[in-house]
Amino acid sequence: MGEKKKILIVDDSQLYVDLVVGAMGEQYDITSVPSAETGLKALAALTPDLILLDIRMPGMGGVEFIRQLARKTETRAIPIIVVTAYDYNSITESLLKNEPAVRFFLTKLSPVDVVIEKVAEVLGKGVK
DSSP states (O other): OOOOOEEEEEOSOHHHHHHHHHHHTTTSEEEEESSHHHHHHHTTTOOOSEEEEOSOOSSSOHHHHHHHHHHSTTTTTSOEEEEESSOOOHHHHHHHHTOTTEEEEEETTSOHHHHHHHHHHHHTOOOO
16 A cells, blocks of 8 residues: 555644544544644645645634645645635635635535545545
8 A cells, every 4th residue: 555645734623633633544644733824834844635724713814825825836736625614605715716726615514424525536535
């Protein structure tokens, strides 16, 4: 079996991070950071295969984080799944739909099986 795919979770909810790591930690190499700013710093040392991104966090939000990634050649192609506890309004969603790296929008109320399925879909793996 090859190397595990790398996932970066950018989310200030430790409870949600723990849920995702518990569900997918054996299958993927998961790193989590509590803010968009630390996410940008982590990308200097880590090249993830996928980013799970919260939209509303203290400091820089997810929309600005996505824009920062899009500005750099080395990060603009990293696929992103937006996972947020908040209902994003149609303006935010339309802004993010124009970002080619954003693959899916999920709420934190989505069953963890749905998150696992979308991650597997983006990373090109079949679901068990």
